[in-house]
Amino acid sequence: MTPGVQLLAVGAAAPSWRLAATEVGAAWGRPGGRGQAAVCAPDEDTLTLAAEAARRALLASGLQTDIVDGLWWGTSRPPFAEGPSHAVLASAVGLSHRSGGALFAGSSHAGIEALFGAADAVGAGTVRVALVVVSDAIVPGLGTSWEPRAGAGAAALVLVSHGGAASLGARVTRTHPYLDRYRGDDETATRDLYDPRLFREEIFLPAMRELGEQLGTNDIDRWSLPDPDGRLGAALARQLDAGTPASASVYAALGDTGAAAALLGGVCALDAAGTVGIVGWGGGRATGVTITAREPVPGAAAVADVLKGGRPATYAAVLQARRQLVASGETVPMGVPPQSAQFVRGADEMLGLLGARCVDCGTINTPPSIHPHCISCGSAKFVLEPLARHGRVYTFVVNQTMPAPFVAPLPLAVIDLDDGARVMLQVTEHEGTLEIGSEVELVVRRYAHERGAPVYGYKARPYAIREDQ
Amino acid sequence: MSWNRVAVVGAGLIKFGELFDQSYEQMAAGAFAAAVDSVDHGFEPSQVEAAFVATQRGTLWGQEGIGGNTVPSAIGLAGIPCTRIENACPSGSDAFRVGAMAVASGVHDVVLVIGVEKMRDKSAEEGLLARAAAGHPIFTRGETAPVLFAPFATRHMHEFGTTREMLASVAVKNHYNGARDPYAHFQSEITVEDVLASPSVCSPLHLLDCCPQTDGAAATLLVRADIAERFTDHPVYVAGFGVATDHPYLHEKSSFVGLKATQLAAERAYAMADVSPADIDCAEVHDCFTITEILDIEDLGFVDKGKGGVASLDGETSLTGRIPINTSGGLLAKGHPIGATGVAQLTECWWQLRGEAGDRQVELRHGNALQHNVGGRGSGVSVINILTTNQP
Structure with a gap:
């Protein structure tokens, strides 16, 4: 239990492009493919999505940005591998120069880690208002089966010590040192699963079932469950007798949003009173948390509208935006270097x-x-x-x-x-x-x-x- | 205002174009020789006491800093005093003004004003278009040259009903004139349909609404008016000039249907020359884009504000119109080698006032010609010179 951690408001954001699975399939000579994924236009990335979700959550909270004590940001691939990712986002959101917080990265589990980082700080009384932002814009390996589902999106939550519409409840977590999806230090694209059957039977389902059953003792009304391949989410929901998870609408609209997925699925379920069970997964870790809403959480109802937006993009345009397809020749350097x-x-x-x-x-x-x-x-x-x-x-x-x-x-x-x-x-x-x-x-x-x-x-x-x- | 009168006794330029076979120095030498050859009674190069060089952008041929020393060496006059003037697109016209002031002040009796610009040593992408990435990293990112003028076209069309056909008529007229100017970059006529069908460069401006990238050089020889007769029986005098500045960024403009710098510079130039727009026989104005000429003829007082498009379409600015504009072909057809542009415009005015413009010759009624440039970030600098055949 995390005593006294309340949720004041939430927000979400999605990039402006949608890539149909059939576009990807056609490029690789594969039949069909279902659904779509949200993809960043060339001027969008994990930070711009994070900034937009944060702005919406803060607007919904009614708070001035300068009273936010810190930013806890989770994303599997921050815009700088090393550098001022957190500071740039804090500044873009309008937080004070005195604000603190932390950046969690390294896997799609980073989103849940950011939530817990903030919740622990609020619970410990070291901060009064914490902004949690989870975002991702996945760059998948070309030609992998994961590619058509690799999406982008963001969610934001404003945590306070008292007075919110919802409160954080139980947490459970599991850790195993298995390689699932990963990206080496010198690699730009995230590798897909090595053996989907091995992953399903020996890694994902056993851990999730154990964790979900433990979390399920808390009378969960709605679920946000990971769905790494477009089928495992439904399989897991059946095993947990969870019905159709609230997160299914997020996966259908945006695809796999990586570190944002668990909380995006969670915040869209907070538009009504009840308890939401949220499970995050990635990097050999799985963590569940419950959030109980006493009334609809401000900002939650608008999440459905975020899922509706977007316009179709071609596969070539998406590859260019992800810098996986780069024109030869020189580019004109910015007159003023960004370090200057x-x-x-x-x-x-x-x-x-x-x-x-x-x-x-x-x-x-x-x-x-x-x-x-x-x-x-x-x-x-x-x-x-x-x-x-x-x-x-x-x-x-x-x-x-x-x-x-x-x-x-x-x-x-x-x-x-x-x-x-x-x-x-x-x-x-x-x-x-x-x-x-x-x-x-x-x-x-x-x-x-x-x-x-x-x-x-x-x-x-x-x-x-x-x-x- | 008390100043010694100044006469232009020589002027000339080289054929404008993509001069891949000529260096900056060779272009300068060619323009100087043309000016020297134009002096009716002959001119000894050694008579030049000082030179003022207009070159706007050495970076277009890999030169970061160009002082005043490159041109004297190139034209065989190494050692003379020489100053480079850089004042954006009006660099050439401002060098002329500064040269005129050097004579007017009594410091020099004979000066050379020369404009030289190498625009095509680099590709378009690494040349002029590279300014898209220059300047402020956010607030001017993507701002190529047409972006400085196209928002005025958008607004002029919105407020006054100016049409793309009206814009196109400016290009058609200037290409017509350019086809009659042996020094022009482009030597052929075009139609309104050609302009409308050309590719979009920066909406609402299309390719033929834009001046080309052109190499060129031009030179004028200025002397104290009271010694002009040593050089020519047909001197042309500097009647006056005006310079003005405006804020350098587009978002700082209060109006997008006129250029304040031009309006202020015109006020000053007309006052100094003691003439009005009605006293001007022909004008070379800054038509880097078709919309620019429409703004110019309004801002210079040749037509009422908002009527520039209609006047152009109606032929008021043609060779035989009420106020012939850009008889040389203008920047649109003759070309816009930036530092050379103003000096070349003054050369055209000099020819027109001396009755030497051949097929392009306009009717002279008052003996006054006006030359105008506007440019720089936010089109915030304008320079105007007025020449006259009337004895001071």
Whole structure:
């Protein structure tokens, strides 16, 4: 038991592309294939999904981001193998420079580990508000049977010591040093199971059955169960007499979301009162936890809408986005290296999207570091503030002619934000419907991959796409 | 304002184009020789007291820093004072202005203003298009040159009903003129249909809405007006100039249907020259894109704001129109070797005012011609020079 750990709100996010299993099958000369998986567009990755899920959970919680004490993030492949993954996400979510937390990685079990890391900190009283984010964007081996199911997604949970709509309950865990899915230190793609029969009969089902039966003594109403191959989830549910697990809808819409899978399946089941049994698996470990909702958890009902979105992508486009299909030839380097001074000076204003409001005339100057004087009145007195995240297109272009690594068509729009600031940003997830006056919202996206480092910033996204949010 | 009057006694350029066979230095030498040859009573190169060189972007041929010393050496005048002027797309016109001021101030009697630009030593991808990755890593990422002007086209179309046909008519007219200019990069006429059917570069601009990437060089010789008769019986005088700046980023613009830098520079140039738009016989304006010429002719006061598209479609800016614009073919047909562009425009104005423009010759009524550039990040710099045959 974890005394006093409450769940205040949840959020979820999915990438913008869906890859049909038939697309993958056709490429490898295999018949059919069922279902689809959610896949990142070139400007999305595990961090942008994490940021979006976190933003939704925090909005649903009604909390200001600066009172969050820490970020606990679980993902099997952080954007930096070594580097500031956690710090970049914390900044992109708007957490304070004093916030703490931890990054859990290394397997698809990392999501559950992040939840427990945060829960233990809240339970121990060392933090009052903890943000848990689980996310993944799997890069599978080409031609493997897992490839059509390798998905992407994110979930976020805001934990507090009291006052939430749900509470964390029992935990059970098992560990065995078996190789299931893994990626060597020098490898980019995750390897598929070596022997699916061995895995099913000797590794997965026995451990899960034991763990599920123990967790099942807690009167579980709905389940989130792992489904590594599109069949094992149903087999496990039958053995546990669990009916159709709530997680089945997540797997059907997004595929295997790796470290995000267990909690994504869990949060979508928190839209009604009752106890949810959540099982996470990966890296030779399996862990279960119960969450009991006294009432619908804020943000949970919107998860179903996240599952509905997405537009079809071709296999070739997906391979390019995953950098498994790379054009030969040179690419144009970013004029400013991501390790350089401009990124140090601009870290807050780029990832926090700050503006400088002129004290004398009210004009918002962006970004602050290049505006020692107001563009309207020349004053040098400013207050820094986060920019509004919603606005309308004032004018725009669609750039069709750029050297690699740019990909056309690339819309760029001058946007008037709700707070009166005017910004110019790239537009993402456009469907060729951009117009003067179009409503847009600003979201964190990956602008470039430069010298091995992902470079993040805000882009505008047509608002109508997620009007349900 | 008290200043010594300045006369242009020589001007010339080399044939613009993709000059793969010529070095930067060879282009400079060619332009200087053309200017020297143009002086009616002859000109000794050693008479040049100082030179002002416009080159905007040495990085396009692998040169990070180009001072003022490359050109004097290349034209056989190593040792003379020489300063490189870089002021974005108006570099050439600003070098001319600075050269004129050097004479006007009384410091020099004879100066050379030369613009040289090597644009095609690198591929398009590693050349001009590479600016997509330059500048601010987020807020200008993807901003190639057309991105600086296409948002104005989007907005001009929205606010005034300007059409793609109207934009295209600018390109058609300038290619018509370019086909009559032996120095132009492009030498053939095009139709509105050609422009409309050309591939999209940066919507709403298509390929033929855009100027090409062109190598080139041009030179002018400026002297104190009171010694001009030693060189020519037909001097052309500097009547005035204007320069203005605006904020450097697009999101800092309050209007997307006009360029404030051009408007301010025009005010200053007209005041200095004591002329109005109605007194201009012809103008070479910055038409890096078709929309730019439409903005220019409005901002320069030749047509009312919002009417630039209709005026272009109606032929008001053709060789025989009310106000002939870009008789040389403009940047769209003659080409835009950045540092050379302004100097080449001034050469066209010089020819027109001397009645030497051949098939492109316009009717001279007032003896005034205007030259204009605008550019830089956010089109935040504009330079305008006005030339005249009227005795100061």
